[in-house]
Structures are given as structure tokens and as C-alpha cells.
Amino acid sequence: MYRLMVVEDEDMIRKGIVNSIPWQSLGFIVVAESPNGKDALEQLKKNSVEVLLTDIKMPIMGGTELSKKARELYPDIEIIILSGFADFEYARQAIGFRAFDYLLKPTNKKKLLDAFTALKENMDQKRELKEEIFYSNLYISAGYETMRNEFLQSLLEGDTSLFNGFDEKTTSLELDFTGHYFTAATIKLDRNSIFKELESSWATDKRLLTFSYRNILKEELSNVDNAYYIVKDYDTIDFVFCFSSPEKQNAQMIPCLESISENIQNCLFKHVTVPYTIGIGLSYPSIHHIAKSYSQAKRSIQNNFYFGDKKVQVYQDNNDSKYEQNFIRFYPEEMEHVAVSISNGNYFDTKKYLTSIFRVLMEQNLLPEIVKNYCIALKLMVQSKITNSYEVMEKIIGEEYNDFVKEALNVKELETYIVSVMVSLAKEIDETIDPLEIKEQHKVIDKAKAYIAAHLSEKITLKMISEYVYLSETYFSFLFKKIMGITYIDYIQNLRMQEAKRLLVNTNYKVYKVAELIGYSDYKYFSVQFKKYVALTPKEYRNQGRLEVK
Secondary structure (H helix, E strand, O other), X not given: OEEEEEEOOOHHHHHHHHHHOOHHHHOEEEEEEEOOHHHHHHHHHXXXXXXEEEEOOOOOOOHHHXXXXXXXXXXOOEEEEEEOOOOHHHHHHHHHOOOOEEEEOOOOHHXXXXXXXXXXXXXXXXXXXXXXXXXXXXXXXXXXXXXXXXXXXXXXXXXXXXXXXXXHHHHXXXXXXXXXXXXXXXXXXXXXXXXXXXXXXXXXXXHHHHXXXXXXXXXXXXXXXXXXXXXXXXXXXXXXXXXXXXXXHHHHHHHHHHHHHHHHXXXXXXXXXXXXXXXXXXXXXXXXXXXXXXXXXXXXXXHHXXXXXXXXXXXXXXXXXXXHHHHHOOOOHXXXXXXXXXXXXXXHHHHHHHHHHHHHHHHHOOOHHHHHHHHHHXXXXXXXXXXXXXXXXXXXXXXXXXXHHHHOOOHHHHHHHXXXXXXXXXXXXXXXXXXXXXXXXXXXXXXXXXXXXXXXXXXXXXXXXXXXXOOOHHHHHHHHHHHHXXXXXXXXXXXXXXXXXXXXXXXXXXXXXXXXXXXXXXXXXXXXXXXXXXXXOHHHHHHHHHHHHO
8 A cells, every 4th residue: 555645725625535435456555635735744754654735726835835845855656736727837847846747727527437447557677677686685685695505505404415516506606514423403483474474564575574584694703703504485494514622512502502492582572472493403413424423403492292382302312323323423524634644645644634533433332234334435535535546546556455455354454554554555656656746746836825915815726726827727636636635725825914914004994995905705704714723803803913023
């Protein structure tokens, strides 16, 4: 309904217009009426009016002056003129203040109905256009958030293709998955209750409601490191949490989820109470298994069917999940260390990592099948890292590897065998590396480092660097870590943090500008990363650095 004011000095005509026209069926509601322009302006301050139907000739203040002032104060107001004068000058003035229509008195009912039917159609089109522009701007401003949502949702749903070039993808989206405790959660709000609220408070505008969710989520999660959300629908919000310790997880996760749910209820739902349930999956030591935690979080929601009074449902651990948790606890990060060491021909580190892995496996007292599966997976990972040395691997390990692993009688026998063959493989690769080839590899990496330094303020991708040094993305990524000892992503971040430290101490740039100058589009994300790197916020570091300079 559009809100209408009728301004007419003759009481009988004004009352006739207000009472004889079926305004609601036309899409309008009369919220005010006035006998002259001056009184109408006072009422406009008190009433939100979208349409002004006014006579031209009135005492104190006429319709022409009223229309001009109303247009100045309320640029979007629509105006329809009623006039007993067929004078061109009046019509010209009406055009000047962009009146929608100019009706001559005495006007018949049909002409008035036709004018307001046309006006309603015109106003609907403008509203749709405004909404379209609003939401377009909203999506543009969301930028990374929209792409993050798509990425995170695919991650939760188990899309394993995301793990190809995973570090680059997460870096470009400014997602940080450093940590050891990865947990998925979901908040489920009662759909029927929300729909009642939508009808009474939100004009059934689900998009506006979910936008309001985001404002609350951003505020609530601002003090929780590495927590991400996806507003899946107006009744479902999904989360990915990444904590550095179980203590942090226990202290922050459930209180945060409860606070979010209560704030949504208290701030957004005024007319109905909207029941909610929070489902939480198990914590896993790798982001690779977040889809499993998400599946558990959704299943735990179903428990509310039996335990309706419990708002927080944590997935119940059982024998199967314990078995699975133990199996993946040191997989895949530890195997990655072994595989990289072997591919670099570093047999000292190979032995060190393998010895450490078996010590931990024995401390866990895992079932033999788990340990053996771990050893089979280790071989596959090593094989994927040394494609250029496949023949060497076949010569050292051969087909008997899997048979020996399956038939091993105890873990000590298995450890001796695995360490022996993997160290031998590393030594063989070390002997096949050509010194001239190493020199050329260093030149390539130096060239890549120079490129990174020159483009530090820009968005740098693996593809861009690889093309610059004429290598495939996979081989460059492998070669960079082999030569530098860290991934190219970690190298770029270290470089950026050093530059940020310099800018914070030596310039007066705002934090957001410093973030922009070193290639971060989200200054809040930059601040979190900086604090992890330096153990101080950018502002704290700036103050401390300047004190030291003085």
C-alpha cells in the first residue's frame, strides 16, 4: 500500500474524494487530509506520505507552492494535481515540479481511477528498480563474502576438487585454515515461525532478513579467530570453526552460537518466538574432514525430535567415530612432511619425521588395521610427489611394499621396514640431483621472488607467477618449497607482514590503507593475520614501534 495525502480546501469535495474512491483496491491508503498547503506541509513532517493529491487554488498556500516545497523536502514524492483551471500556465507549472498527472475539475470518478491505476503501476516499477539496484549494490559490496559462501558451502558438502590448489584458493578468498581443531556447526530456525514474522514485519522480504542476519553474525564473530558463516537460507546458518586449541574451542564456540541465536531472536523477531536448534559436529585435525563434521552437525539437529528441550545438540561420539578420529589425527600433514623430504632427497628429515610419526601412532595404541592403512596411504602420497623419479621408487620400494605392510606382525617390525625403504628412496633421489640443475632452479626461484616483490600490493596468484617463470603451476609450487623450505603462499605473507611493519612505523597511513598497499582487500582479515604473525594488533605494533624509535 502506498500512503496518500488529499489536500483540498472545499470540505465536501475533499470528503468525497477520501470516502468514495476504493483506495485500498487501487493499492493506496489515505493517511492524512488537509484544507490548505501550509497545513499540509506541517502534516507531511508527521506522516510518511508517498503520494500528494492536491488542489491548485487554495487559501493561505496554494497547490503550486505546496508542490514545489514538498518536492524540495521529499524528492521521491508523487504528485497529482486537481484544478478548476484549464490554463496552460498551470499545466506548465505542474510539469515544472514533475507532477504525475494534471486533472481538471470537475473530474469524473473514472478519470481519477485511471490516473491512480497508472500511478500505482509506475510506482511499482520504480520500487522494483530501486530494489534491484539495492540488491545489486549489496551483492557487489559483499564481493568476497559471496564467493566465500560458495566456496565454504562446497567445502561443507564434500567437494574434494577444492583441494586442488587449495592454498591458493583460500588465500585469494582470504580464508585462514591454520589450526588443529576444525568443527562444523549449523543453526536451524523454525521455518513456520519465521514465515509468520516475515508476513508481519518484513513484508515477506527474505533477502532483507538474511542481510540482517549477516550484520549480527559479523558482530558476534568479530572476536572469534577463523570462524566463517554461510547464511544458507532464512532458516539455516552454517559455520566453520578453526581453533588452535581445544581450550579455545570449548570457551568460545558454544557460547558464541548461543549468543548469535538469541540476538537473532531478540533483535529481528518482534511478534513471534522462533524456536532454534544448534547442531555441532565432531572436531577434526584437518580441514580436509570438515564435510564429515558438517554431516554430523546436521544429523545432531535431528536429535531434537527426541530431545526437544535441548537447544544445543553436540554429535554423540561412538566407537566408529573414535576409530575414524584416531586414524586421521596425524593424516595428512605429517605425511606431507615425509613426502616433501623424500622428493627433496633429504634423508635426514625423512628419518626424523617417520620416527616421530610411529612414536605417536604407538602412543595412540591404534588398531593394527589403522596403522597399516596409514602406511599404504603414505606410499601413495610419496608417489604423487615424485612423479619424475617414479622408476627410482619402483626400484627401491617395488610391489612387495603393500604385501609386507599387510603381513607385518608388529608395529616395530613395520616401522623398521618403512623407515628403511623411505630413507633409501630419499638417498637415491639425492644422488640423482644434478648440481647444474639445482643452480638453474635457484635462478628460477630468484626470478619468482623478484616478481612477487614487484607486485606485492596486487593480488598474486599461482598462475601468474608460474606463467612468469614458464613453469607449470604444480611444478613451480613443488620447486618453490623445495628451494625455499616454505610454500610460496607463506613466503608472500611473510613478505607482506614485513612491509606492513615498516609502513605502520614509518607512515601515518590508516590500517585499512596499509592493508590495501600490501595486497589485502579486507583490512579486518589483515589485522587478524598481523596479530598472528607479530602477536600484536597493527595499532599496538605502531605505538610500540614509534616508542622504540623515540
